């Protein structure tokens with residue numbers, strides 16, 4: 001599998017690593033145990049702080065709530081055009097073959113897999129669903145822990161059926177809290193930023209060439225992205241990066257799965273029961289550190305009145321509604337609104353629907369991806385131009401990232417404001433992109449990608465002005 005090599009705890013069992021096709025044919029058997037944590041069990045420790053100083057981590061945290069995970073009990077991988085469907089089948093087969101006890105039955109309790117999906121059908125990066133060994137979750141009703149271990153007679157061979165032995169959840173939580181309080185502060189100094197796939201001049205030229213092709217009628221909108229390589233001055237644990245992202249961008253979804261990390265503001269879909277919600281973002285104004293409320297209000301007025309940004313948003317919104325209409329009995333899309341983040345303002349639309357039939361979150365992700373917020377309109381033409389001019393494999397950037405539970409519900413964002421960590425503590429490939437319209441200005445678009453990279457650059461200590469107040 002590509003992505004971060006796991007740093008295994010001494011004595012930890014080896015994860016089962018299977019292709020999705022292998023797992024669907026001979027499903028692995030896991031044993032999952034969820035227990036409620038007593039009120040106050042986390043001692044006020046924020047979820048993300050449980051990951052400080054650690055590398056093989058999973059995260060899905062929004063406004064302090066969500067899931068954090070450690071280790072890997074199972075890793076499923078797939079590539080190519082069928083990757084999402086293959087992973088869906090493999091997960092369903094795994095759930096059928098597994099045992100679990102979950103007295104809570106709430107979103108995120110019981111068997112859960114976290115996933116990161118490559119943007120393109122042709123990507124060399126693996127799309128992955130992984131089951132952490134330990135998950136700590138929290139919602140408005142309280143906190144819980146889930147552990148996953150191989151079931152007796154398990155592996156891909158099946159057999160057995162009796163519950164497996166799980167670690168004591170109280171002792172495990174005590175260890176996690178102690179390790180979190182003892183984690184040393186990491187330095188932010190000395191990070192170096194280098195160009196990766198294209199230098200600035202080449203990227204501006206790619207934008208200009210794309211505008212020409214759009215003016216000649218090849219597409220209406222194309223989302224182009226670029227990457228930079230950030231080498232931290234000192235090895236920076238993934239969990240520490242996540243803590244910084246979560247503190248600075250709490251309204252975003254702070255995610256980490258298999259070395260793909262970020263703080264995304266764009267919810268591709270949440271499925272709870274038959275109820276679906278999706279947040280579409282397109283159209284951006286750049287904020288600057290120290291902007292006054294008056295300056296922010298001026299920027300907001302500019303963005304809401306910008307013809308280019310409104311056209312860009314309308315195309316992204318229409319592509320999501322069009323993809324959802326055949327899947328839902330009801331789709332509602334109220335007027336767009338303005339979303340304010342520390343680094344940018346966005347035009348945003350919240351779309352809700354009631355899913356007809358029994359499609360689960362992964363099937364819906366497959367139907368929606370890639371939206372015009374990350375690819376363009378029409379989809380095929382935009383995808384072709386991206387491949388021809390961007391000069392890189394996006395890997396899992398701009399792909400779906402999220403989690404799915406035992407009966408197919410879950411939450412999936414688009415992996416934006418993100419970076420890819422190939423080896424723990426090593427360089428991070430940071431991405432940023434923007435919707436290009438026929439009248440786009442290449443300099444403005446380049447500046448917009450810089451603003452969108454700021455969450456990751458800040459968390460990696462690669463901004464001139466540190467964005468986080470505290471480690």
Ligand SMILES: C=C(O[C@H]1C=CC=C(C(=O)O)[C@@H]1O)C(=O)O
Nearest residue numbers: 281282283284373432433434435
């Ligand atoms: C492609 C990215 O942003 C998308 C999401 C929101 C606004 C966008 C825009 O205004 O261009 C992009 O469509 C990115 O953050 O890398």
